[in-house]
Amino acid sequence: MEFTKTTELNSNHNHLEKMTIQELLSNINLEDKTVPLAVEKALPQIEVLVNHIVEKLENGGRLFYIGAGTSGRLGILDASECPPTFGVSQDLVIGLIAGGDMAIRKAVENAEDSLTQGWEDLQKYHISNKDVVIGIAASGTTPYVIQALKVCNNNNIITGCITCNKNSPLSLAAKFPIEVVVGPEFITGSSRMKAGTAQKLVLNMITTTTMVKLGHVIGNKMVDMQLSNNKLVERGTKMIMDELDISEEKALKLLMKYKNVREAIKNYKNGN
Incomplete structure (x- = not known):
């Protein structure tokens, strides 16, 4: 053509x-x-x-x-x-x-x-x-x-x-x-x-x-995103709060411990 x-x-x-x-x-x-x-x-x-x-x-x-x-x-x-x-x-x-x-x-x-x-x-x-x-x-x-x-x-x-x-x-x-x-x-x-x-x-x-x-999204959330600024830390904290139905303070603590939304959720569910 x-x-x-x-x-x-x-x-x-x-x-x-x-x-x-x-x-x-x-x-x-x-x-x-x-x-x-x-x-x-x-x-x-x-x-x-x-x-x-x-x-x-x-x-x-x-x-x-x-x-x-x-x-x-x-x-x-x-x-x-x-x-x-x-x-x-x-x-x-x-x-x-x-x-x-x-x-x-x-x-x-x-x-x-x-x-x-x-x-x-x-x-x-x-x-x-x-x-x-x-x-x-x-x-x-x-x-x-x-x-x-x-x-x-x-x-x-x-x-x-x-x-x-x-x-x-x-x-x-x-x-x-x-x-x-x-x-x-x-x-x-x-x-x-x-x-x-x-x-x-x-x-x-x-x-x-x-x-x-490839598995980098769960539900509709960016669970593997890098926590490169305060906005993304806040977003990650909210994801964990929503998924686990826990307080903001507890969610932030988990996020800071594991440095990753997916890992924080997984470890919490596994009792860690």
């Missing part, structure tokens, strides 16, 4: 500079409302990929995100939130960006055009066929990402992608593509907007669903 970059099509809105602030905000919001519906259409694709991720991570594998620019930053954001939220190792979900860590804050010229750097970046982590690699690119045409996935395929590593164009080169390179077609951006070609929002929603789904299936 023919490949059309819908992310680059002309905006449905024109003469933006003549709009009032209220009109700008309303029209951006109007476009944003379409994103969850586009994600919904991709749910079957997301489910297939998550099944493979859960299986690989249950058997000692890791999840890698690889992208450039906004897409790379979103992958790094999602990866960085897994340890504090679910108490997993920093090495379980890893985000890589074209141009390295410097590119998180500042664009690195031509970094996304390299045909070899993506695979080289993955090799630094001794990647193997136990792992899963997801390429993230709104356009679906980023060489850094596409070539990395192609080499992964050659090494029998499961590959997925998150893109916002149908039948893109990235979709064709990934074994399990996720295509969330959000259409033209409010500002023509500004894929940090609807496309970025769509990618963030999908990333949330992937790691949240995976972590639930």
Whole structure:
């Protein structure tokens, strides 16, 4: 099928500079409302990929995100939130960006055009066929990402992608593509907007669903979260209070003793 970059099509809105602030905000919001519906259409694709991720991570594998620019930053954001939220190792979900860590804050010229750097970046982590690699690119045409996935395929590593164009080169390179077609951006070609929002929603789904299936959530609570600030200590204390029907003082004491909600609840129930 023919490949059309819908992310680059002309905006449905024109003469933006003549709009009032209220009109700008309303029209951006109007476009944003379409994103969850586009994600919904991709749910079957997301489910297939998550099944493979859960299986690989249950058997000692890791999840890698690889992208450039906004897409790379979103992958790094999602990866960085897994340890504090679910108490997993920093090495379980890893985000890589074209141009390295410097590119998180500042664009690195031509970094996304390299045909070899993506695979080289993955090799630094001794990647193997136990792992899963997801390429993230709104356009679906980023060489850094596409070539990395192609080499992964050659090494029998499961590959997925998150893109916002149908039948893109990235979709064709990934074994399990996720295509969330959000259409033209409010500002023509500004894929940090609807496309970025769509990618963030999908990333949330992937790691949240995976972590639930790996046992890091009980009921609806983050029982393995890291107690890295007062807010999270308070949240953990309340979880223990609700689960065990004990006082705040007793719950906090348990939490401070075991440094983990799951362990505090388990040990209390076991009479420790």
